[in-house]
Amino acid sequence: MRTANHLIGTLNFITFLLSIPILGGGIWLSTRANNTDCLTFLQWPLIIIGVAIMVISLAGFAGACYRNTFLMYLYLWAMFFIIATLLGFVIFAYVVTDKGSGRDVLNRGYQDYYLPDYSGWLKDRVADDGYWRKISSCIRDSNVCRKSGRVTGGFPEIADAYYQRKLSPIESGCCKPPTECGFTYMNETTWNVIDSASAANNRDCSRWSNDQEQLCYSCNSCKAGVLANVKKSWRKVSIINIVVLIILVIAYVVACAAFRNNKRMDNDEPYGETRMEKARPSWIRF
Structure with a gap:
Protein backbone atom coordinates (compact mmCIF):
# COMPACT_ATOMS: atom_id res chain seq x y z
CA MET A 1 0.00 0.00 0.00
CA GLY A 100 -2.70 25.91 -47.28
CA SER A 101 0.99 26.63 -47.77
CA GLY A 102 3.23 29.03 -49.63
CA ARG A 103 3.87 28.77 -53.36
CA ASP A 104 7.41 28.55 -54.68
CA VAL A 105 8.44 31.41 -56.97
CA LEU A 106 10.86 30.94 -59.86
CA ASN A 107 14.34 32.31 -59.08
CA ARG A 108 13.25 33.49 -55.64
CA GLY A 109 14.31 32.30 -52.20
CA TYR A 110 10.96 33.23 -50.67
CA GLN A 111 7.43 32.00 -51.30
CA ASP A 112 4.28 33.89 -52.21
CA TYR A 113 1.04 33.36 -50.28
CA TYR A 114 -2.52 33.27 -51.63
CA LEU A 115 -5.68 33.36 -49.53
CA PRO A 116 -7.67 30.91 -51.75
CA ASP A 117 -5.12 28.21 -50.84
CA TYR A 118 -6.54 28.22 -47.29
CA SER A 119 -9.97 27.21 -46.08
CA GLY A 120 -11.99 26.54 -42.96
CA TRP A 121 -12.84 28.29 -39.73
CA LEU A 122 -9.47 29.96 -39.16
CA LYS A 123 -9.39 31.45 -42.65
CA ASP A 124 -12.91 32.84 -42.24
CA ARG A 125 -11.99 34.37 -38.90
CA VAL A 126 -8.80 36.00 -40.20
CA ALA A 127 -10.47 37.22 -43.41
CA ASP A 128 -13.35 38.83 -41.52
CA ASP A 129 -13.08 42.59 -42.10
CA GLY A 130 -13.70 43.55 -38.48
CA TYR A 131 -11.18 41.10 -37.12
CA TRP A 132 -8.64 41.81 -39.86
CA ARG A 133 -8.53 45.49 -38.91
CA LYS A 134 -7.23 44.45 -35.49
CA ILE A 135 -4.72 41.98 -36.95
CA SER A 136 -3.39 44.40 -39.58
CA SER A 137 -3.07 47.13 -36.95
CA CYS A 138 -1.09 44.71 -34.77
CA ILE A 139 1.23 43.82 -37.67
CA ARG A 140 1.76 47.49 -38.46
CA ASP A 141 2.54 48.31 -34.84
CA SER A 142 5.01 45.41 -34.61
CA ASN A 143 7.16 47.12 -37.29
CA VAL A 144 7.93 43.72 -38.82
CA CYS A 145 8.26 45.27 -42.29
CA ARG A 146 10.53 48.05 -41.13
CA LYS A 147 12.73 45.54 -39.33
CA SER A 148 13.08 43.43 -42.48
CA GLY A 149 15.23 46.05 -44.17
CA ARG A 150 18.95 45.41 -44.62
CA VAL A 151 21.67 47.94 -45.34
CA THR A 152 25.02 47.05 -46.92
CA GLY A 153 27.73 49.69 -47.05
CA GLY A 154 25.22 52.38 -46.21
CA PHE A 155 22.93 51.41 -49.09
CA PRO A 156 19.76 49.27 -49.20
CA GLU A 157 20.15 45.64 -50.16
CA ILE A 158 20.34 45.12 -53.92
CA ALA A 159 17.50 43.35 -55.73
CA ASP A 160 19.37 40.10 -56.48
CA ALA A 161 20.30 39.66 -52.81
CA TYR A 162 16.74 40.42 -51.71
CA TYR A 163 15.26 37.92 -54.15
CA GLN A 164 17.29 35.10 -52.59
CA ARG A 165 16.26 35.84 -49.01
CA LYS A 166 14.14 33.43 -46.95
CA LEU A 167 11.35 35.81 -46.02
CA SER A 168 8.88 34.90 -43.30
CA PRO A 169 5.23 34.52 -44.41
CA ILE A 170 4.42 37.92 -42.86
CA GLU A 171 7.35 39.62 -44.60
CA SER A 172 6.44 38.05 -47.94
CA GLY A 173 2.69 38.56 -47.75
CA CYS A 174 2.48 41.97 -46.04
CA CYS A 175 5.73 43.82 -46.73
CA LYS A 176 6.02 43.39 -50.50
CA PRO A 177 3.61 43.09 -53.44
CA PRO A 178 2.98 39.64 -54.95
CA THR A 179 5.70 38.66 -57.40
CA GLU A 180 3.24 38.24 -60.28
CA CYS A 181 2.47 41.97 -60.13
CA GLY A 182 5.82 42.54 -61.86
CA PHE A 183 6.71 45.63 -59.83
CA THR A 184 10.34 46.78 -59.84
CA TYR A 185 12.29 46.46 -56.59
CA MET A 186 13.74 49.62 -55.07
CA ASN A 187 14.10 48.48 -51.45
CA GLU A 188 12.34 46.00 -49.15
CA THR A 189 9.21 48.13 -48.76
CA THR A 190 9.35 50.41 -51.80
CA TRP A 191 8.52 49.18 -55.32
CA ASN A 192 8.14 50.91 -58.66
CA VAL A 193 4.50 50.27 -59.57
CA ILE A 194 3.80 49.43 -63.22
CA ASP A 195 0.67 48.52 -65.16
CA SER A 196 0.55 45.01 -66.57
CA ALA A 197 -1.88 42.23 -67.42
CA SER A 198 -0.71 40.29 -64.36
CA ALA A 199 -1.44 43.27 -62.15
CA ALA A 200 -4.95 43.46 -63.52
CA ASN A 201 -5.58 39.79 -62.68
CA ASN A 202 -4.53 40.09 -59.05
CA ARG A 203 -6.44 42.63 -56.96
CA ASP A 204 -3.57 42.74 -54.45
CA CYS A 205 -1.51 44.58 -57.06
CA SER A 206 -3.85 47.56 -56.85
CA ARG A 207 -3.96 47.31 -53.05
CA TRP A 208 -0.18 47.72 -52.72
CA SER A 209 1.02 51.13 -51.57
CA ASN A 210 4.51 52.52 -51.05
CA ASP A 211 3.07 54.42 -48.09
CA GLN A 212 4.90 52.79 -45.16
CA GLU A 213 1.68 52.86 -43.14
CA GLN A 214 -0.21 50.94 -45.86
CA LEU A 215 2.13 48.63 -47.83
CA CYS A 216 0.14 45.41 -48.41
CA TYR A 217 -1.64 45.31 -45.05
CA SER A 218 -5.01 45.25 -46.84
CA CYS A 219 -3.92 42.52 -49.27
CA ASN A 220 -5.23 38.96 -49.29
CA SER A 221 -1.58 37.88 -49.50
CA CYS A 222 -1.05 39.44 -46.07
CA LYS A 223 -3.98 37.48 -44.65
CA ALA A 224 -2.54 34.31 -46.19
CA GLY A 225 0.86 35.14 -44.68
CA VAL A 226 -0.72 35.40 -41.23
CA LEU A 227 -2.41 32.02 -41.72
CA ALA A 228 0.89 30.46 -42.81
CA ASN A 229 2.66 31.94 -39.80
CA VAL A 230 -0.02 30.63 -37.43
CA LYS A 231 0.16 27.18 -39.02
Whole structure:
Protein backbone atom coordinates (compact mmCIF):
# COMPACT_ATOMS: atom_id res chain seq x y z
CA MET A 1 0.00 0.00 0.00
CA ARG A 2 2.79 2.39 0.87
CA THR A 3 4.49 1.49 -2.43
CA ALA A 4 1.28 2.27 -4.33
CA ASN A 5 1.04 5.67 -2.62
CA HIS A 6 4.63 6.42 -3.52
CA LEU A 7 3.95 5.42 -7.13
CA ILE A 8 0.88 7.67 -7.36
CA GLY A 9 2.78 10.53 -5.76
CA THR A 10 5.63 10.07 -8.24
CA LEU A 11 3.21 10.04 -11.19
CA ASN A 12 1.59 13.23 -9.95
CA PHE A 13 4.98 14.88 -9.70
CA ILE A 14 5.68 13.79 -13.31
CA THR A 15 2.37 15.23 -14.53
CA PHE A 16 3.19 18.45 -12.67
CA LEU A 17 6.45 18.63 -14.62
CA LEU A 18 4.58 17.89 -17.87
CA SER A 19 2.36 20.90 -17.27
CA ILE A 20 5.41 23.15 -17.61
CA PRO A 21 6.04 22.60 -21.38
CA ILE A 22 2.29 22.96 -22.08
CA LEU A 23 2.16 26.22 -20.14
CA GLY A 24 5.41 27.29 -21.80
CA GLY A 25 3.94 26.59 -25.24
CA GLY A 26 0.95 28.78 -24.41
CA ILE A 27 3.19 31.58 -23.22
CA TRP A 28 5.33 31.26 -26.36
CA LEU A 29 2.20 31.54 -28.52
CA SER A 30 1.24 34.58 -26.45
CA THR A 31 4.53 36.30 -27.28
CA ARG A 32 4.03 35.40 -30.95
CA ALA A 33 0.51 36.83 -30.78
CA ASN A 34 1.85 40.11 -29.44
CA ASN A 35 4.79 40.38 -31.83
CA THR A 36 4.15 38.42 -35.03
CA ASP A 37 1.04 36.27 -35.48
CA CYS A 38 -1.32 38.84 -33.93
CA LEU A 39 -4.00 36.22 -33.18
CA THR A 40 -4.54 36.80 -29.49
CA PHE A 41 -7.11 34.04 -28.78
CA LEU A 42 -5.04 30.99 -29.75
CA GLN A 43 -2.77 30.75 -26.72
CA TRP A 44 -5.43 30.75 -23.98
CA PRO A 45 -6.59 27.12 -24.30
CA LEU A 46 -3.01 25.92 -23.80
CA ILE A 47 -2.38 28.23 -20.87
CA ILE A 48 -5.61 27.11 -19.18
CA ILE A 49 -4.83 23.41 -19.76
CA GLY A 50 -1.28 23.84 -18.43
CA VAL A 51 -2.46 25.60 -15.27
CA ALA A 52 -5.22 23.01 -14.75
CA ILE A 53 -2.76 20.10 -15.00
CA MET A 54 -0.45 21.85 -12.55
CA VAL A 55 -3.23 22.39 -9.96
CA ILE A 56 -4.72 18.90 -10.34
CA SER A 57 -1.30 17.28 -10.05
CA LEU A 58 -0.71 19.07 -6.75
CA ALA A 59 -4.12 17.82 -5.53
CA GLY A 60 -3.27 14.28 -6.55
CA PHE A 61 0.15 14.53 -4.93
CA ALA A 62 -1.44 15.67 -1.66
CA GLY A 63 -4.01 12.90 -1.91
CA ALA A 64 -1.29 10.28 -2.33
CA CYS A 65 0.83 11.63 0.52
CA TYR A 66 -2.08 11.87 2.99
CA ARG A 67 -4.03 8.90 1.61
CA ASN A 68 -7.02 11.15 0.97
CA THR A 69 -9.44 9.15 -1.17
CA PHE A 70 -11.52 12.19 -2.15
CA LEU A 71 -8.49 14.04 -3.53
CA MET A 72 -7.44 10.95 -5.47
CA TYR A 73 -10.91 10.60 -6.99
CA LEU A 74 -10.82 14.29 -7.86
CA TYR A 75 -7.41 13.92 -9.44
CA LEU A 76 -8.35 10.91 -11.59
CA TRP A 77 -11.60 12.38 -12.87
CA ALA A 78 -10.14 15.83 -13.47
CA MET A 79 -7.10 14.38 -15.25
CA PHE A 80 -9.40 12.33 -17.49
CA PHE A 81 -11.23 15.47 -18.62
CA ILE A 82 -7.96 17.37 -19.03
CA ILE A 83 -6.50 14.63 -21.23
CA ALA A 84 -9.70 14.60 -23.31
CA THR A 85 -9.54 18.41 -23.63
CA LEU A 86 -5.88 18.37 -24.63
CA LEU A 87 -6.57 15.65 -27.21
CA GLY A 88 -9.45 17.72 -28.59
CA PHE A 89 -7.25 20.81 -28.77
CA VAL A 90 -4.48 18.93 -30.63
CA ILE A 91 -7.01 17.59 -33.15
CA PHE A 92 -8.57 21.05 -33.51
CA ALA A 93 -5.16 22.66 -34.10
CA TYR A 94 -4.34 20.20 -36.88
CA VAL A 95 -7.75 20.49 -38.51
CA VAL A 96 -7.83 24.30 -38.67
CA THR A 97 -4.22 24.51 -39.93
CA ASP A 98 -4.37 21.55 -42.31
CA LYS A 99 -4.96 23.43 -45.56
CA GLY A 100 -2.70 25.91 -47.28
CA SER A 101 0.99 26.63 -47.77
CA GLY A 102 3.23 29.03 -49.63
CA ARG A 103 3.87 28.77 -53.36
CA ASP A 104 7.41 28.55 -54.68
CA VAL A 105 8.44 31.41 -56.97
CA LEU A 106 10.86 30.94 -59.86
CA ASN A 107 14.34 32.31 -59.08
CA ARG A 108 13.25 33.49 -55.64
CA GLY A 109 14.31 32.30 -52.20
CA TYR A 110 10.96 33.23 -50.67
CA GLN A 111 7.43 32.00 -51.30
CA ASP A 112 4.28 33.89 -52.21
CA TYR A 113 1.04 33.36 -50.28
CA TYR A 114 -2.52 33.27 -51.63
CA LEU A 115 -5.68 33.36 -49.53
CA PRO A 116 -7.67 30.91 -51.75
CA ASP A 117 -5.12 28.21 -50.84
CA TYR A 118 -6.54 28.22 -47.29
CA SER A 119 -9.97 27.21 -46.08
CA GLY A 120 -11.99 26.54 -42.96
CA TRP A 121 -12.84 28.29 -39.73
CA LEU A 122 -9.47 29.96 -39.16
CA LYS A 123 -9.39 31.45 -42.65
CA ASP A 124 -12.91 32.84 -42.24
CA ARG A 125 -11.99 34.37 -38.90
CA VAL A 126 -8.80 36.00 -40.20
CA ALA A 127 -10.47 37.22 -43.41
CA ASP A 128 -13.35 38.83 -41.52
CA ASP A 129 -13.08 42.59 -42.10
CA GLY A 130 -13.70 43.55 -38.48
CA TYR A 131 -11.18 41.10 -37.12
CA TRP A 132 -8.64 41.81 -39.86
CA ARG A 133 -8.53 45.49 -38.91
CA LYS A 134 -7.23 44.45 -35.49
CA ILE A 135 -4.72 41.98 -36.95
CA SER A 136 -3.39 44.40 -39.58
CA SER A 137 -3.07 47.13 -36.95
CA CYS A 138 -1.09 44.71 -34.77
CA ILE A 139 1.23 43.82 -37.67
CA ARG A 140 1.76 47.49 -38.46
CA ASP A 141 2.54 48.31 -34.84
CA SER A 142 5.01 45.41 -34.61
CA ASN A 143 7.16 47.12 -37.29
CA VAL A 144 7.93 43.72 -38.82
CA CYS A 145 8.26 45.27 -42.29
CA ARG A 146 10.53 48.05 -41.13
CA LYS A 147 12.73 45.54 -39.33
CA SER A 148 13.08 43.43 -42.48
CA GLY A 149 15.23 46.05 -44.17
CA ARG A 150 18.95 45.41 -44.62
CA VAL A 151 21.67 47.94 -45.34
CA THR A 152 25.02 47.05 -46.92
CA GLY A 153 27.73 49.69 -47.05
CA GLY A 154 25.22 52.38 -46.21
CA PHE A 155 22.93 51.41 -49.09
CA PRO A 156 19.76 49.27 -49.20
CA GLU A 157 20.15 45.64 -50.16
CA ILE A 158 20.34 45.12 -53.92
CA ALA A 159 17.50 43.35 -55.73
CA ASP A 160 19.37 40.10 -56.48
CA ALA A 161 20.30 39.66 -52.81
CA TYR A 162 16.74 40.42 -51.71
CA TYR A 163 15.26 37.92 -54.15
CA GLN A 164 17.29 35.10 -52.59
CA ARG A 165 16.26 35.84 -49.01
CA LYS A 166 14.14 33.43 -46.95
CA LEU A 167 11.35 35.81 -46.02
CA SER A 168 8.88 34.90 -43.30
CA PRO A 169 5.23 34.52 -44.41
CA ILE A 170 4.42 37.92 -42.86
CA GLU A 171 7.35 39.62 -44.60
CA SER A 172 6.44 38.05 -47.94
CA GLY A 173 2.69 38.56 -47.75
CA CYS A 174 2.48 41.97 -46.04
CA CYS A 175 5.73 43.82 -46.73
CA LYS A 176 6.02 43.39 -50.50
CA PRO A 177 3.61 43.09 -53.44
CA PRO A 178 2.98 39.64 -54.95
CA THR A 179 5.70 38.66 -57.40
CA GLU A 180 3.24 38.24 -60.28
CA CYS A 181 2.47 41.97 -60.13
CA GLY A 182 5.82 42.54 -61.86
CA PHE A 183 6.71 45.63 -59.83
CA THR A 184 10.34 46.78 -59.84
CA TYR A 185 12.29 46.46 -56.59
CA MET A 186 13.74 49.62 -55.07
CA ASN A 187 14.10 48.48 -51.45
CA GLU A 188 12.34 46.00 -49.15
CA THR A 189 9.21 48.13 -48.76
CA THR A 190 9.35 50.41 -51.80
CA TRP A 191 8.52 49.18 -55.32
CA ASN A 192 8.14 50.91 -58.66
CA VAL A 193 4.50 50.27 -59.57
CA ILE A 194 3.80 49.43 -63.22
CA ASP A 195 0.67 48.52 -65.16
CA SER A 196 0.55 45.01 -66.57
CA ALA A 197 -1.88 42.23 -67.42
CA SER A 198 -0.71 40.29 -64.36
CA ALA A 199 -1.44 43.27 -62.15
CA ALA A 200 -4.95 43.46 -63.52
CA ASN A 201 -5.58 39.79 -62.68
CA ASN A 202 -4.53 40.09 -59.05
CA ARG A 203 -6.44 42.63 -56.96
CA ASP A 204 -3.57 42.74 -54.45
CA CYS A 205 -1.51 44.58 -57.06
CA SER A 206 -3.85 47.56 -56.85
CA ARG A 207 -3.96 47.31 -53.05
CA TRP A 208 -0.18 47.72 -52.72
CA SER A 209 1.02 51.13 -51.57
CA ASN A 210 4.51 52.52 -51.05
CA ASP A 211 3.07 54.42 -48.09
CA GLN A 212 4.90 52.79 -45.16
CA GLU A 213 1.68 52.86 -43.14
CA GLN A 214 -0.21 50.94 -45.86
CA LEU A 215 2.13 48.63 -47.83
CA CYS A 216 0.14 45.41 -48.41
CA TYR A 217 -1.64 45.31 -45.05
CA SER A 218 -5.01 45.25 -46.84
CA CYS A 219 -3.92 42.52 -49.27
CA ASN A 220 -5.23 38.96 -49.29
CA SER A 221 -1.58 37.88 -49.50
CA CYS A 222 -1.05 39.44 -46.07
CA LYS A 223 -3.98 37.48 -44.65
CA ALA A 224 -2.54 34.31 -46.19
CA GLY A 225 0.86 35.14 -44.68
CA VAL A 226 -0.72 35.40 -41.23
CA LEU A 227 -2.41 32.02 -41.72
CA ALA A 228 0.89 30.46 -42.81
CA ASN A 229 2.66 31.94 -39.80
CA VAL A 230 -0.02 30.63 -37.43
CA LYS A 231 0.16 27.18 -39.02
CA LYS A 232 3.92 27.11 -38.51
CA SER A 233 3.61 28.19 -34.85
CA TRP A 234 0.80 25.77 -34.03
CA ARG A 235 2.57 22.82 -35.62
CA LYS A 236 5.64 23.43 -33.46
CA VAL A 237 3.55 23.57 -30.28
CA SER A 238 1.43 20.57 -31.34
CA ILE A 239 4.51 18.33 -31.54
CA ILE A 240 5.24 19.08 -27.88
CA ASN A 241 1.57 18.61 -26.97
CA ILE A 242 1.39 15.18 -28.63
CA VAL A 243 4.47 13.96 -26.76
CA VAL A 244 3.09 15.30 -23.47
CA LEU A 245 -0.33 13.78 -24.22
CA ILE A 246 1.15 10.30 -24.74
CA ILE A 247 3.08 10.52 -21.47
CA LEU A 248 -0.01 11.82 -19.64
CA VAL A 249 -2.11 8.89 -20.90
CA ILE A 250 0.52 6.38 -19.77
CA ALA A 251 0.83 8.07 -16.37
CA TYR A 252 -2.97 8.18 -16.01
CA VAL A 253 -3.37 4.45 -16.77
CA VAL A 254 -0.64 3.56 -14.27
CA ALA A 255 -2.19 5.89 -11.67
CA CYS A 256 -5.61 4.24 -12.14
CA ALA A 257 -4.07 0.78 -11.67
CA ALA A 258 -2.13 1.91 -8.59
CA PHE A 259 -5.19 3.57 -7.08
CA ARG A 260 -7.32 0.48 -7.70
CA ASN A 261 -4.65 -1.68 -6.09
CA ASN A 262 -4.46 0.76 -3.18
CA LYS A 263 -8.21 0.50 -2.61
CA ARG A 264 -8.10 -3.29 -2.82
CA MET A 265 -5.35 -3.43 -0.22
CA ASP A 266 -7.30 -1.05 2.04
CA ASN A 267 -10.34 -3.31 1.77
CA ASP A 268 -8.36 -6.50 2.32
CA GLU A 269 -6.34 -5.23 5.28
CA PRO A 270 -9.04 -5.62 8.02
CA TYR A 271 -9.97 -9.02 6.65
CA GLY A 272 -6.32 -10.05 6.62
CA GLU A 273 -5.82 -8.91 10.19
CA THR A 274 -8.92 -10.84 11.29
CA ARG A 275 -7.62 -14.03 9.72
CA MET A 276 -4.26 -13.50 11.38
CA GLU A 277 -5.96 -12.99 14.71
CA LYS A 278 -7.90 -16.20 14.24
CA ALA A 279 -4.75 -18.05 13.28
CA ARG A 280 -2.96 -17.09 16.52
CA PRO A 281 -2.82 -19.69 19.28
CA SER A 282 -5.31 -19.05 22.08
CA TRP A 283 -2.57 -18.55 24.66
CA ILE A 284 -1.25 -15.42 22.88
CA ARG A 285 -4.62 -13.84 22.10
CA PHE A 286 -5.50 -10.69 24.02
